[in-house]
Amino acid sequence: MPKTIAEINRKISQGKAVVVTAEEVLGIARDRGIKKTAEEIDVVTTGTFSPMCSSGAFLNTGHSKPRIKLGGGKVFLNDVPVYTGLAAVDVFLGATALPDDDPRNRFRPGEFNYGGGHVIEELVAGKDIKLKATAYGTDCYPRKKLETWINIKDINNAILFNIRNAYQNYEVATNLSDKTLYTYMGILKPALGNANYATSGQLSPLLNDPYYKTIGIGTRIFLGGGIGHVAWHGTQHDPGILRGDNGVPKRPGATLALIGDMKQMRPEWLIGTSMLGYGCTLTIGIGIPIPILSEEILQYTLVSDAEIFAPIVEFSEAHPQGSSDILGEVSYAQLKSGHIEIHGKDVPTASLSSYPKAVEIARTLKRWIEQGEFLLTEAAAPIPGVESGMTSRMLKERPLTE
Amino acid sequence: MEVSKRIVLHFPPSIAGQPIVYKLARDFDLSFDILKASVSPGEEGLMVMELSGSQQNYGKGIQYLTEVGVIIQSLSQDIVRDENRCTHCGACITICPTGAFSLEAETRKVLFDHSKCLVCGLCIKGCPPHAMKLFF
Numbered sequence A: 001m002p003k004t005i006a007e008i009n010r011k012i013s014q015g016k017a018v019v020v021t022a023e024e025v026l027g028i029a030r031d032r033g034i035k036k037t038a039e040e041i042d043v044v045t046t047g048t049f050s051p052m053c054s055s056g057a058f059l060n061t062g063h064s065k066p067r068i069k070l071g072g073g074k075v076f077l078n079d080v081p082v083y084t085g086l087a088a089v090d091v092f093l094g095a096t097a098l099p100d101d102d103p104r105n106r107f108r109p110g111e112f113n114y115g116g117g118h119v120i121e122e123l124v125a126g127k128d129i130k131l132k133a134t135a136y137g138t139d140c141y142p143r144k145k146l147e148t149w150i151n152i153k154d155i156n157n158a159i160l161f162n163i164r165n166a167y168q169n170y171e172v173a174t175n176l177s178d179k180t181l182y183t184y185m186g187i188l189k190p191a192l193g194n195a196n197y198a199t200s201g202q203l204s205p206l207l208n209d210p211y212y213k214t215i216g217i218g219t220r221i222f223l224g225g226g227i228g229h230v231a232w233h234g235t236q237h238d239p240g241i242l243r244g245d246n247g248v249p250k251r252p253g254a255t256l257a258l259i260g261d262m263k264q265m266r267p268e269w270l271i272g273t274s275m276l277g278y279g280c281t282l283t284i285g286i287g288i289p290i291p292i293l294s295e296e297i298l299q300y301t302l303v304s305d306a307e308i309f310a311p312i313v314e315f316s317e318a319h320p321q322g323s324s325d326i327l328g329e330v331s332y333a334q335l336k337s338g339h340i341e342i343h344g345k346d347v348p349t350a351s352l353s354s355y356p357k358a359v360e361i362a363r364t365l366k367r368w369i370e371q372g373e374f375l376l377t378e379a380a381a382p383i384p385g386v387e388s389g390m391t392s393r394m395l396k397e398r399p400l401t402e
Numbered sequence B: 001m002e003v004s005k006r007i008v009l010h011f012p013p014s015i016a017g018q019p020i021v022y023k024l025a026r027d028f029d030l031s032f033d034i035l036k037a038s039v040s041p042g043e044e045g046l047m048v049m050e051l052s053g054s055q056q057n058y059g060k061g062i063q064y065l066t067e068v069g070v071i072i073q074s075l076s077q078d079i080v081r082d083e084n085r086c087t088h089c090g091a092c093i094t095i096c097p098t099g100a101f102s103l104e105a106e107t108r109k110v111l112f113d114h115s116k117c118l119v120c121g122l123c124i125k126g127c128p129p130h131a132m133k134l135f136f
Helices: A005-013 A024-032 A034-040 A116-124 A295-301 A332-336 A355-370 B020-028 B055-068 B122-126
Strands: A019-021 A043-045 A048-051 A056-060 A074-077 A080-082 A090-094 A129-134 A145-150 A157-165 A172-174 A181-183 A186-188 A195-197 A220-223 A226-233 A256-261 A270-275 A279-287 A289-291 A309-314 A328-331 A339-342 A345-351 B002-011 B031-039 B045-054 B071-074 B079-081 B101-103 B110-112 B132-134
Touching (some): A019 A355, A024 A295, A043 A355, A048 A355, A074 A090, A080 A116, A090 A116, A116 A129, A116 A157, A116 A270, A116 A279, A157 A279, A195 A332, A309 A332, A328 A332, A332 A339, A332 A345, B045 B055, B055 B071, B122 B132
Parallel strands (some): A195 A345
Antiparallel strands (some): A043 A289, A048 A279, A056 A090, A056 A157, A074 A080, A074 A129, A129 A145, A172 A195, A181 A186, A226 A256, A270 A279, A309 A328, A339 A345, B002 B045, B031 B045, B079 B132
16 A cells, blocks of 8 residues: 555456455445555445436548538438537537427426437437438538438447536525426426436546545446546536535536447446437446545545435526526435425435446446456546636626627 | 226217117116216217126126127226336325325335326326327
């Protein structure tokens, strides 16, 4: 003690690394003590499986004969529009994109049965996807129309690039009004009828590395059933938020931008998702290994649901109006008990994040590392920490004047 | 032996005005709990009910319904969960008005108690990965 990542990788290559999940490590440390556990354990694996809207895929279809410039044209994949403001045959398929003829919330609540997240799931599942495109035509790219099936195994590239994933903690949503609300936090019944939450708590990657001491740019991870990397800190990254004495954020804090090759991902870990009355999104499986380089890093992974607190946010008034008022704080242990108390009322809780799937991800990553198939990476650069002063602000509107 | 089953009754326009359900109770000593009833613009009636009584009377009642032209479908398989699609997130638990979903404490997997399901359909639209499906 302390260890280095190179030393841990040597053990992984020899099939000798000791790997446990962030859930398993709790009992081990309780039995053997911090010092011994830090010496014995090399890696703690984490996992989360949640809807994450700021996700999408860059696709390069390959050039047609004759050539077409999709850039600046209109392209649809299974009727879902993709972004074409790129070179000739690169497009970006966003998880929340909807077909033009989707009725959206014209009749509330809209159903949002099929969108970008569903196309991503079907692509990864190896299904043929219908591409329809129109372009303006140039001397070098004369074609103006293209209609064809595409398949992930044939196109040049399919790169998942999610600009904000793996939120370090999240809000608990509830509703004080007398109407049902249809939100990105699920269906919220009137008059404190329920409260929904959305992280895997003690198994969640960034809650086990609260100060980003091991997770950084370049970190190799489990992403969508394949291998990906941390590309950058995510949008709205907010390391300076309120923290508990254990260092764990009590508000949504850090975020990660993640990248990976979709060709080696699995559809059971990238699931097209519909939030009634809200929209389409993608539910993503993410797992991050934490190398136990020191007792301090082990200590961080020992955080349990009872020691992680989330803010309760009201969604009929406070959230839509951009107020930062909260109704209180609750621990994940309370949330997972199925009931919390808000304003003296017993409120049933539900999760939008799958804990059993998070466990499965942490165990899968553990198995990959134990079998020597997955080596750890030294971060190329850290993600901004508390000292960076980085915050996530509300938009400052300025009137447009002539 | 007592039986209690949930069934869907389709009343064609020709018989939609007759007191069929009343006769079902009076002549066959069956009790019923209407879960849903509607009449379409074409005057076709649809009723979802839980029908209870002795096995013998239940059989006679169903026979009577069939004879007068009511089309009967079983509700026992109506809402099913696609196990491949369910992620066990738990969003359904607080949506379901009858508490048909619960968490298994050990695994935190979501259990679906079909006997509590009243086929209201709230879970179908409320399930983010669309794992709940209606089957006729």
